[in-house]
Amino acid sequence: MTLSTPATAPTDERALPASRDHSRAQLRARLVQSAITQFATHGFEGASTRAIAEGAGAHQPQINYHFDNKENLWRAALEQLLSELDDLLSEPSQASDVAMETTIRVLVTFGSRRPELNQILIHEGANPGPRLAWLVDTHLRTRSQQLRSAWEHAVAAGIAADVPSDLVYHTVLGASALVYANAPEARLLFATDPTDPDQVQAHADAMVRLFLPGITQRNQQ
Amino acid sequence: MTLSTPATAPTDERALPASRDHSRAQLRARLVQSAITQFATHGFEGASTRAIAEGAGAHQPQINYHFDNKENLWRAALEQLLSELDDLLSEPSQASDVAMETTIRVLVTFGSRRPELNQILIHEGANPGPRLAWLVDTHLRTRSQQLRSAWEHAVAAGIAADVPSDLVYHTVLGASALVYANAPEARLLFATDPTDPDQVQAHADAMVRLFLPGITQRNQQ
DNA sequence: GTCTATAATTAGATAGAC
DNA sequence: GTCTATCTAATTATAGAC
Incomplete structure (x- = not known):
């Protein structure tokens, strides 16, 4: 992670400006949701990061920027789904x-x-x-x-x-x-x-x- | 299908020499079995014809020669599996x-x-x-x-x-x-x-x- | 029928301008 | 953070010598 924030900027993501944090979180959520759809219908190998990005209204390299690689996005998708299940089970x-x-x-x-x-x-x-x-x-x-x-x-x-x-x-x-x-x-x-x-x-x-x-x-x- | 058999040759595959027919059927069976394994573990899009051919001890273009394309091989794989099930059900x-x-x-x-x-x-x-x-x-x-x-x-x-x-x-x-x-x-x-x-x-x-x-x-x- | 070579396309990931 | 361009590797399918 190479961040170019000034040295005096807060290091905690939660302290970032609300609007910036909002859109960042929104894009990540859209990418995760699109990944859920693609992984579910085509499997891990069959789902392409290009199709996932397109489904989220984003460009393909943004997946690597926000999740590093395809497998990390897959894990985020599963943790989203499992947390939704936990909301009902617990x-x-x-x-x-x-x-x-x-x-x-x-x-x-x-x-x-x-x-x-x-x-x-x-x-x-x-x-x-x-x-x-x-x-x-x-x-x-x-x-x-x-x-x-x-x-x-x-x-x-x-x-x-x-x-x-x-x-x-x-x-x-x-x-x-x-x-x-x-x-x-x-x-x-x-x-x-x-x-x-x-x-x-x-x-x-x-x-x-x-x-x-x-x-x-x-x-x- | 472009066959170069002489005009006097039998048009029915069953009349071909036994040895030639045997090896042809054997290779097709090995390709189908390898396809079954790959499609089952990786899904249609995730399975590669190269891996299927390798699992059958064949080269990748032989899949196109014997089955025309990936989808036809997939159908042959499913009809093999379903016929095995029918042997038990009927x-x-x-x-x-x-x-x-x-x-x-x-x-x-x-x-x-x-x-x-x-x-x-x-x-x-x-x-x-x-x-x-x-x-x-x-x-x-x-x-x-x-x-x-x-x-x-x-x-x-x-x-x-x-x-x-x-x-x-x-x-x-x-x-x-x-x-x-x-x-x-x-x-x-x-x-x-x-x-x-x-x-x-x-x-x-x-x-x-x-x-x-x-x-x-x-x-x- | 088989095998090498390759064409045409697509994959995930990266570089660098902005 | 975003976006264009691109790199490397892998994909299915085909051409043509043997």
């Missing part, structure tokens, strides 16, 4: 007997609104390499273990179906998110759009019935 | 009350042995375009409708769980195949390998219990 403390149901419903609804996260995760999960290692070590291991322990509590409470805890992560995620990650395919296969709110609600209800047969259904139509 | 006529169970078990076991099919399908299912349209029109629509009608029979027989038939395709496939499509991720997340035969058997059993709670479990451990 609700205030819940009674443990409904924690698993809430988790399933959040996975379905977030998957329908932000299919890009699962599209990218599924793409990277097929390919051993440094990006997958970073994903697992930095973000996925903790989450999968939280899901596993929540599942084991639900099994002990007689709520959950008989699915081995090693398989819960991929079976619940696959059953809850694949139809949205592959929404373009689903729209060609079926007459209905899976992201219609009614369809999403029916899907969430079906997933709760399927994976948590031991609880009383409250939100059913 | 078993002799089954009693309808076990047809759905057999289908689920085949999806799990084939997904574990040939993760490439689902990896490619999931990659393409996220991206509207001519490849997805070809996949849906030529192969996927028929299969998804067969699964839907088998599911509706199982529901009518009181065997199947309460999952809307529009969602069966993606929920069953997601729950049954994602752990294998993302086996590299699963190996980093958990201590066990999901493709171990014991794990696959446990997974198939769990999927049958989950989606077909109304049948008597015979193959359970």
Whole structure:
């Protein structure tokens, strides 16, 4: 990073003039959002930095200026998506007997609104390499273990179906998110759009019935 | 196709000398297999024809000679994978009350042995375009409708769980195949390998219990 | 049918004027 | 910080000798 700010200028980015900071943050946010779209539909190798920049109304070298390289932009895209998921998952403390149901419903609804996260995760999960290692070590291991322990509590409470805890992560995620990650395919296969709110609600209800047969259904139509 | 065979030569490829036909078919098979691997791990745009040729012990222009272009090779790869799946699915006529169970078990076991099919399908299912349209029109629509009608029979027989038939395709496939499509991720997340035969058997059993709670479990451990 | 050479295009990243 | 121009390397596809 070679910055040409005067020696007397504040070294902390937060102290920069508000307008400058605003536009800088805005451009970075637009680049991240465009990167999310491109990485989700074409994969890391298939997405071009030129197309990402064009989608953000910027020029291609600005990606290197603001993110150094393509992989750093990819990491920023994933941390944006994961923070959006966390905003929904980290609700205030819940009674443990409904924690698993809430988790399933959040996975379905977030998957329908932000299919890009699962599209990218599924793409990277097929390919051993440094990006997958970073994903697992930095973000996925903790989450999968939280899901596993929540599942084991639900099994002990007689709520959950008989699915081995090693398989819960991929079976619940696959059953809850694949139809949205592959929404373009689903729209060609079926007459209905899976992201219609009614369809999403029916899907969430079906997933709760399927994976948590031991609880009383409250939100059913 | 510009063939320089003499005018008296047979026009049917099957009448060519056995050895020549053999090596030609062998090379094509090696290119298709290498393409399957590369498309599955890197996606269509991310896979390079040079890497595919190298994996088959061939030179890059031989792909254009034998398949004309990259997209034709991709289609050949998918038809190879789908024919392998059909070899398992089109078993002799089954009693309808076990047809759905057999289908689920085949999806799990084939997904574990040939993760490439689902990896490619999931990659393409996220991206509207001519490849997805070809996949849906030529192969996927028929299969998804067969699964839907088998599911509706199982529901009518009181065997199947309460999952809307529009969602069966993606929920069953997601729950049954994602752990294998993302086996590299699963190996980093958990201590066990999901493709171990014991794990696959446990997974198939769990999927049958989950989606077909109304049948008597015979193959359970 | 195979192989070398290469054409035509595109990729990510950098230099330097402004 | 932005923008034009460009570098190096990699891409798919083709030409032509063998």
